[in-house]
Amino acid sequence: MIRVDAVPIEPADWESSVPERARRKGWKYGHLTIRRAEGGKRLLEALLLNLDNGSAEIASTPIIDGGSKFSSVTSAIPAAHWAEQAVGDLWGLHASGHPRWKSLILHEAWPPDKFPFAVSADGPPSPRESKFLTVGGQGVHEIPVGPIHAGIIEPGHFRFSCIGEIVANLDIRLGYVHRGVEARLAAVPLRHARHVAESASSDSAVANALAHAQALEDLWGLEGPKRAAAVRTVALEIERVANHFGDLGALASDIGFALGAATFGRLRGAALGFGQTLSGTRFQRGFVCPGGLAWEVGDAQLRLLTQSLSELKPAAADACEILFENPGVQERLEGVGILKPSLADEFGMVGPTARASGSPYDARCHFAHALFPGLAVDVATETAGDAFARAEVRRKEVFSSLRLIEEVLAALPQGGSLVKTPETLPPSKTAIGIVEAWRGELIHWITTDEQGKISRYAIRDPSFQNWTGVAIAVRGNLVMDFPLINKSFNLSYSGSDL
Amino acid sequence: MLTALLHAARQKHATDAVDFPDLPEGVGGLPRLTTEPCLGEACGRCVNVCPTGAIQLSGDPENPDVSLDRGLCVTCGACIAGCPTQTIVADPSTKSAVIHREELVLYSKPTETKPIAALDGVKALGPFRRSVDVRVVSTGCNATDLEVAATANAIFDCSRFGIHFVASPRFADVLLVTGPVGRAMQKPLVSCFEAMADPRVVIAVGTCAISGGVHRGGYADANGVMPHLEVHAFVPGCPPHPWSIVHGILIATRSKATNANHSPQHGRG
Ligand code: SF4
Numbered sequence: 001m002i003r004v005d006a007v008p009i010e011p012a013d014w015e016s017s018v019p020e021r022a023r024r025k026g027w028k029y030g031h032l033t034i035r036r037a038e039g040g041k042r043l044l045e046a047l048l049l050n051l052d053n054g055s056a057e058i059a060s061t062p063i064i065d066g067g068s069k070f071s072s073v074t075s076a077i078p079a080a081h082w083a084e085q086a087v088g089d090l091w092g093l094h095a096s097g098h099p100r101w102k103s104l105i106l107h108e109a110w111p112p113d114k115f116p117f118a119v120s121a122d123g124p125p126s127p128r129e130s131k132f133l134t135v136g137g138q139g140v141h142e143i144p145v146g147p148i149h150a151g152i153i154e155p156g157h158f159r160f161s162c163i164g165e166i167v168a169n170l171d172i173r174l175g176y177v178h179r180g181v182e183a184r185l186a187a188v189p190l191r192h193a194r195h196v197a198e199s200a201s202s203d204s205a206v207a208n209a210l211a212h213a214q215a216l217e218d219l220w221g222l223e224g225p226k227r228a229a230a231v232r233t234v235a236l237e238i239e240r241v242a243n244h245f246g247d248l249g250a251l252a253s254d255i256g257f258a259l260g261a262a263t264f265g266r267l268r269g270a271a272l273g274f275g276q277t278l279s280g281t282r283f284q285r286g287f288v289c290p291g292g293l294a295w296e297v298g299d300a301q302l303r304l305l306t307q308s309l310s311e312l313k314p315a316a317a318d319a320c321e322i323l324f325e326n327p328g329v330q331e332r333l334e335g336v337g338i339l340k341p342s343l344a345d346e347f348g349m350v351g352p353t354a355r356a357s358g359s360p361y362d363a364r365c366h367f368a369h370a371l372f373p374g375l376a377v378d379v380a381t382e383t384a385g386d387a388f389a390r391a392e393v394r395r396k397e398v399f400s401s402l403r404l405i406e407e408v409l410a411a412l413p414q415g416g417s418l419v420k421t422p423e424t425l426p427p428s429k430t431a432i433g434i435v436e437a438w439r440g441e442l443i444h445w446i447t448t449d450e451q452g453k454i455s456r457y458a459i460r461d462p463s464f465q466n467w468t469g470v471a472i473a474v475r476g477n478l479v480m481d482f483p484l485i486n487k488s489f490n491l492s493y494s495g496s497d498l
Numbered sequence: 499m500l501t502a503l504l505h506a507a508r509q510k511h512a513t514d515a516v517d518f519p520d521l522p523e524g525v526g527g528l529p530r531l532t533t534e535p536c537l538g539e540a541c542g543r544c545v546n547v548c549p550t551g552a553i554q555l556s557g558d559p560e561n562p563d564v565s566l567d568r569g570l571c572v573t574c575g576a577c578i579a580g581c582p583t584q585t586i587v588a589d590p591s592t593k594s595a596v597i598h599r600e601e602l603v604l605y606s607k608p609t610e611t612k613p614i615a616a617l618d619g620v621k622a623l624g625p626f627r628r629s630v631d632v633r634v635v636s637t638g639c640n641a642t643d644l645e646v647a648a649t650a651n652a653i654f655d656c657s658r659f660g661i662h663f664v665a666s667p668r669f670a671d672v673l674l675v676t677g678p679v680g681r682a683m684q685k686p687l688v689s690c691f692e693a694m695a696d697p698r699v700v701i702a703v704g705t706c707a708i709s710g711g712v713h714r715g716g717y718a719d720a721n722g723v724m725p726h727l728e729v730h731a732f733v734p735g736c737p738p739h740p741w742s743i744v745h746g747i748l749i750a751t752r753s754k755a756t757n758a759n760h761s762p763q764h765g766r767g
């Protein structure tokens with residue numbers, strides 16, 4: 001259960017008060033967005049997280065009727081800069097004082113008067129501005145890349161400003177896979193919502209299903225069975241292991257180290273096989289649901305899982321030796337794409353990206369989800385902030401996750417895995433689900449209206465924070481190292497675009 | 499380097515020994531309909547749980563016909579888990595790709611449907627002979643992208659079948675599309691197709707690419723590939739199994755039933 005306190009703030013104080021609250025010791029910024037309150041009024045809300053006691057607070061202030069602006073906090077909390085731009089695109093509001101105002105998610109392909117969350121009673125929207133940051137000076141040239149990429153990855157546009165072969169600036173334009181996930185989540189019948197939640201970023205199906213389930217369970221004030229919490233932990237860690245293997249293999253492939261790519265490719269296959277054994281499918285779709293698990297896990301499956309785990313561990317150790325002890329690999333990854341700890345912190349990086357730049361933050365140590373924070377996690381950190389450090393954090397996390405899975409499976413509680421959940425939600429309440437997904441802190445933030453309908457469903461994917469890290473890390477590097485740097489972050493486009 | 503080679507030598511053969519193996523027992527695949535009598539409106543569980551409206555009951559309420567559209571199915575498993583009569587069960591087959599959209603709709607009672615396109619071994623038929631170059635355009639499903647990429651790994655090793663992924667549409671035979679094709683990807687997708695030379699085929703991989711899946715009918719206009727390009731093969735699943743993706747590429751380019759010989763048009767609707 002994550003306690004959420006409401007903190008109303010006067011519009012005039014917003015700009016000073018929110019940064020002050022976010023900077024208190026033990027607190028961090030979570031997300032910022034708008035919701036519609038009683039009578040159609042718009043409320044600007046900032047979610048702040050207390051790491052000391054695993055609780056949260058929501059600072060809120062009204063947008064004046066007919067208004068088309070709010071005060072930006074980005075200068076004081078740079079981590080909020082994309083969230084404020086997203087508000088611009090979706091609600092037609094302008095963040096006054098935002099240092100780099102432009103559209104983020106909706107651009108030329110969208111009619112200029114389309115603001116998905118705005119209604120005519122809100123008054124005239126503030127127009128969108130689609131543009132790229134241009135870099136002036138002698139010899140500066142631009143390289144546009146995308147939205148379709150050369151490899152088998154999601155679409156997005158990268159605009160490089162280069163001096164010779166050195167990147168001076170990278171402007172990232174996403175939004176190409178905006179599907180309207182948040183609006184859909186508030187519109188579908190509650191029993192179908194979990195499938196939409198999983199599709200927010202379908203390579204993180206367990207994490208999204210879990211954040212969704214935790215938030216709903218908090219709204220109802222109910223707790224799922226112990227066994228479900230334990231199996232959810234195993235499911236989440238399997239997802240982490242499979243994807244970290246995939247990332248390490250992709251890094252090997254990007255530097256032309258075919259043996260590493262092949263070895264990690266098959267390990268990823270083995271880890272997906274665990275997911276299949278546990279839940280029935282490789283990506284564990286439809287398995288974690290509000291109230292527990294959609295179906296039971298039998299003893300035979302658990303035995304098979306424990307046995308395959310013991311076979312995987314030595315294979316994983318071998319694979320890591322092949323990759324990390326290879327001088328060629330070290331040479332290619334070290335010193336490339338450095339993200340300094342101070343910048344990682346200011347821009348609110350999360351997950352392995354943050355931990356490779358010295359941050360000790362891992363949501364599993366602070367916020368209630370599955371068996372966490374009761375189950376102790378070895379937090380993997382590095383300080384170099386380069387591609388090698390990001391790989392190293394993943395390596396450490398693979399082994400700590402495998403240990404966690406073994407530990408949980410060895411002491412799996414007996415009993416059922418599902419409690420019955422009510423068909424409706426309590427009125428006028430807010431709850432958040434926070435999960436340490438394999439890419440980092442994932443937030444699902446749900447508010448209900450007076451009728452108990454979901455009035456706002458906001459998702460803050462870890463990638464939404466971390467894309468800025470890619471733009472920072474690539475500066476001063478060779479253009480041709482960009483694919484490698486990008487791969488060392490491996491962020492989600494669909495999770496960001498929603 | 500020596501250690502690496504030693505490790506490599508220790509790794510055994512990873513590639514699946516059988517092509518298109520059935521999924522193991524207990525594994526949830528796409529749903530399949532059996533002839534077990536359904537309880538009808540009195541039950542209706544599957545219709546109620548299905549997040550995309552893929553299942554319909556019709557005909558005699560006492561003894562209804564069940565139909566299930568795999569083109570809408572996001573493989574959530576809820577109908578399979580809830581059906582008390584085993585009218586809906588998990589399909590272990592990984593040969594789930596089809597040539598025509600209608601073939602994705604299953605009926606509990608035998609109806610006159612087109613025969614499912616058979617894959618004629620690995621014989622080289624059609625204009626592509628034994629080898630095809632595939633250009634992947636993702637429009638927003640990273641799970642399917644991962645499974646498409648997985649077809650090239652040591653386990654599935656699609657290059658054995660003459661399938662290669664290429665970085666440009668200029669030298670591609672196949673346009674493989676994943677994701678629901680929301681508003682901002684519609685133009686880039688069509689221009690990628692236009693950059694390809696004839697003969698060329700389009701494959702919609704994953705339920706989102708086929709119909710938009712859970713995103714269908716929303717404000718982002720994300721209803722799959724069909725409103726924008728003619729599609730030659732459909733691979734259902736959310737995400738589809740890598741073997742099913744290989745199956746889709748092969749039937750689109752090698753099956754007798756494929757219509758890859760004539761140049762496709764836009765905007766089939
Ligand atoms: S498995 Fe497919 S058909 Fe069955 S409920 Fe889920 S989406 Fe609907």
Ligand code: SF4
Pocket residue numbers: 535536537538539541542543544545564580581582583584585586
């Ligand atoms: S769940 Fe099974 S028995 Fe019930 S309506 Fe659906 S097919 Fe018929």
